[in-house]
Amino acid sequence: MKIDLHMHSLVSDGTDSPAELLAKVREAGIGIFSLTDHDAIKGCMAIIGLLQEGDPAFIPGAEFSCRDELGKYHILGYGYNVRTGAMPGFIESSHNLRMQKLEARLDYMESELGISFPVQAREELFSLDNPGKPHIAKLMVRYGFAQSKEQAFYEILNHLPVLTSYIRPEQAIEAIIAGGGVPVLAHPSYGDGDQLLMGEEMEQRIRRLMGFGLRGLEAFYSGFTPQLRDEILGYADRYDLYVTAGSDYHGRNKMIVLGDTGLDETETRTERLESFLKDVMHEG
Amino acid sequence: MSEKEKIRLSGRIDSNNAPQLETDLLATLAGKNSTAIEFDAKDLEYISSAGLRVLLRIRKTYPDISIVNVSQEVYDIFDMTGFTEMMDVQRAYREVSIEGCEEIGRGANGRIYRIDQDNVVKVYKNPDALEDIKHEREVAKLALILGLPTAISYDVVKVGDSYGSVFELLNARSFSQILASEPEKMDWCVDEFVKLLRKVHDTEVPEGKLPDMKETAISWVQFLQDYLPNREWMKLMDLVQAVPKDNHMIHGDYHTKNVVLQGDEVLIIDMDTLAVGNPVFELASMFNAFIGFSEYDHVHVLHFMGFDYETSTEFWHRVLKAYLNTTCEAKVREVEDKARIIGYTRLIRRHIRRGGLETPEGKAEISFWKQKLISLIDNTDNLTFSLDEFETDASTERLADVQQFISEKLERADCPMKVCMQIEVAVEEIFVNIASYAYAPLSGKAKVRVELSDNPSSVSITFIDHGVPYNPLAKVDPDVHAEASDRPIGGLGIYMTKKMMDDVTYEYKDGENILTLKKNL
Incomplete structure (x- = not known):
């Protein structure tokens, strides 16, 4: 059975609406799927409302960009309670934090660098579910503050003072567990953006996050080479962790094919994925 | 597209x-x-x-x-x-300059320079040589796996606009350098050169791993179609086509610049021409390197090898004798002539392709080889050779060569003097018979094969010719008790042969008269 537990809708930075995404999941013949928008639950609510008899099994999900003194992490939460408990509140505060950061950035740019945008453009930005640096870069190009998005990043955005408020990995993990879900480390080899972790560095990270309650690793991932995948599967065995499979599909924003997780029918190392599914689908 | x-x-x-x-x-x-x-x-x-x-x-x-x-x-x-x-x-490729570096080797596809004390670089002629380099690396690895001492490149570099592959070759000296500077080491060089050559030729190569030299040789012959008289060209093609398939390795460019001494180890380098095939193809390229290439203008060899034509001729001759394990000059000539056929074919093609026909000197050189080639083709029936066989003209003038070839084998087998003399008498009888009658009034070839076996220790000598079917054993034995004046002339020789040998058999098969003498030792 095809499984894809990592994808984004336009509620975060994908390009498909939840309804479009569901249609594509059906078409791709995926049997079990999860929607994992950044800091957002809206998409999952929409999917739950759209599901019909005979549809693929759905697991509510979310992805949190976290950081602490030691690095950046993407933490996935699966099978949590979408209506009550800790998760809805945590997701709202994550979203608010993102909005605060955006505001702080824009204010700094305006006061210190003289870069300001028309009110309408600013409002547009805040109306997005998940606005971030790429969206500011786009505006900078549109209003002539940079010639390219790249230039916007290199010359301005990467040099803005780092905001001290961010989600720490233990906060995300604790909230997911409190909300009845299972916390999983997304694409472990690629921390966030440019990070590449392997070997001892990887292992230390896993052990530290396990201390906070991490329970699984996304070992099957569209962006992994067989070598990276095997390394993560090795850690799952060593530390008795669940394994998940996800594509990180973003619609037209990235060239990722829905359902492409690097997990094919010939794969025999699926025991830890199966026990994960049993866990989240019974409890979720 | x-x-x-x-x-x-x-x-x-x-x-x-x-x-x-x-x-x-x-x-x-x-x-x-x-x-x-x-x-x-x-x-x-x-x-x-x-x-x-x-x-x-x-x-x-x-x-x-x-x-x-x-x-x-x-x-x-x-x-x-x-x-x-x-x-x-x-x-990305490291850039290496060969300015002022000594050229230590040269092959069909490139030149080898020493870049420092420990390393050499082979610079490829073809500017798009990455595939060639990959090929050479693969075949060198294969050779190493099959047990041949060679060097494998560890890096690919850029040399000007060309590519090069770098090898570690510590204090190595090529056999050309040794022969040029220390002529007294000729004996040692011959021995080692032949030892390594035999090792190459004894190496069996798994099917499909290396190109078949015969196919390459056929393409050379095809090229000559417009340059040779049709009769000779067709015979040349038949000769090459008839060479049996052979899965043993040949180096393809085996000469003294490609055999090097590193410490006390003799290595073979420049592996890109590695192929499988009959050893005659190897001997052909060796003949070219030592003789053919400079046969018209002797100065070439000095430029290429660093030693003169006389040294080159002597070395080649001694190598061939040692390789064939014989002192019989006629046997050496037989094999050399076969190698020359392929050698000249290749030389003529090479020169024509390089515009040789456009200059008077080039034309003269090509015509020099062409004449030799035509006469060799006319006088050759096949291109294969065996160390146990000697093929020569079925002519009484060749009897001494046949006897020499056979007696050398018998001596090595510690054959008693009396038996040697008996065999000599029998061989003379049979060979003179063939020389006189098999092809008369025309001429043709005869082959002599010597086989020794133990347990019981014996020697068989087989004579093969393509002449008219004739069984000398069918003759009624002469009445040796009759008065000499009453006996018919002839027939006594065969009678004596039968008496002296332990077994004499005859058969006619596939157009060949095959007569075998067997003598227990």
Whole structure:
């Protein structure tokens, strides 16, 4: 059975609406799927409302960009309670934090660098579910503050003072567990953006996050080479962790094919994925 | 038509510009029929995991991705993350200058220079030589696995506009250098040169691993179609076609610049011409290197080998004798003539292709070889040889050569003097018979094979000719008790032969008279 537990809708930075995404999941013949928008639950609510008899099994999900003194992490939460408990509140505060950061950035740019945008453009930005640096870069190009998005990043955005408020990995993990879900480390080899972790560095990270309650690793991932995948599967065995499979599909924003997780029918190392599914689908 | 799309990557690729890169790549590739992409990473300084992920995604749509000119730093990232196993990632090539470096070897595809005390570089003639380099590396590895002492390149470099492969060759001296500076080492050189040659020729190669030299030789012959009289050309083609398939290795360019002494080890280098085939093809290229190439103008060999034509001739001759394990000059000539046929064929083709017919000297040189080739073709029935066989003209003048060839084998077998003399008498009877009657009034070839066996210790000598069917044993034995004046002339020789040998048999098979003498030792 095809499984894809990592994808984004336009509620975060994908390009498909939840309804479009569901249609594509059906078409791709995926049997079990999860929607994992950044800091957002809206998409999952929409999917739950759209599901019909005979549809693929759905697991509510979310992805949190976290950081602490030691690095950046993407933490996935699966099978949590979408209506009550800790998760809805945590997701709202994550979203608010993102909005605060955006505001702080824009204010700094305006006061210190003289870069300001028309009110309408600013409002547009805040109306997005998940606005971030790429969206500011786009505006900078549109209003002539940079010639390219790249230039916007290199010359301005990467040099803005780092905001001290961010989600720490233990906060995300604790909230997911409190909300009845299972916390999983997304694409472990690629921390966030440019990070590449392997070997001892990887292992230390896993052990530290396990201390906070991490329970699984996304070992099957569209962006992994067989070598990276095997390394993560090795850690799952060593530390008795669940394994998940996800594509990180973003619609037209990235060239990722829905359902492409690097997990094919010939794969025999699926025991830890199966026990994960049993866990989240019974409890979720 | 699908073709390879070439795309340059430059600067840093990280999470800031990776999405843009992805968008740009898709825009570039949209509407093109490319199925393969070659990324030129010459100016790529860094790639982060965000960039790696873009490449993996591109690969989903364009499975045939290669990345060339990758710096060591970036290569390490690809290597560590397993990309080098998923796609073709090629390092950028170090640049090496050969200015002022000593040329120590020369082959069909390139020249070898010593770049420092420990390393040599082979510079390829073909500017697009990466495939050649890969080929040579593979065949050298194969040779090493099959037990031949050789050097394997450890790095590919850029030399001007060409590519080179670098080998570690510590204080090595080529046999050419040794022969040029220490002529007293000729004996030692001959022994080692032949020992290694035998080792090459004794090496069996798994099917399909190396090209078949016979096919190459056929292509040389095909080239000569317009340059040889039709009768000779057809016979030449038949001769080459008739060479049996052989799965033993031949080096293809075995001469004294390609055999080197490193410490006390003798190595063979320049492996790109490795092939399988009958050893006659090897001897042909050796003949060319030592003789053929400079037969018209002797100065060539001095330029190429560093020693003079006389030394070259002597070395070649001694090598051939040692290789054939014989002192019989006629046997050496037989094999050399077969090698020369292929050798001249190749030389003529090579010279014509290099514009040899456009200058008077070139024409003279080609016509010199052509005449020799034609006369050799007319006088040869096959191109194979065996160490146990001697093939010569069926002519009484050749009897001494036949006797020499046989007696050498008998001496090595510690054959008693009396038996040697009996055999000599029998051989004379049979060979003179063949020389006189088999082809009369024309002429032809006869082959003599000597086989020794133990337990019980015995020797068989077989005579083969293609003449008229004739069984000398069918004659009624003469009445030896009759008065000499009453006996008919002839027939006594065969009678004596039968008496002195332990067994004499005759058969006519496939157009050949086959007569075998057997004597217990």
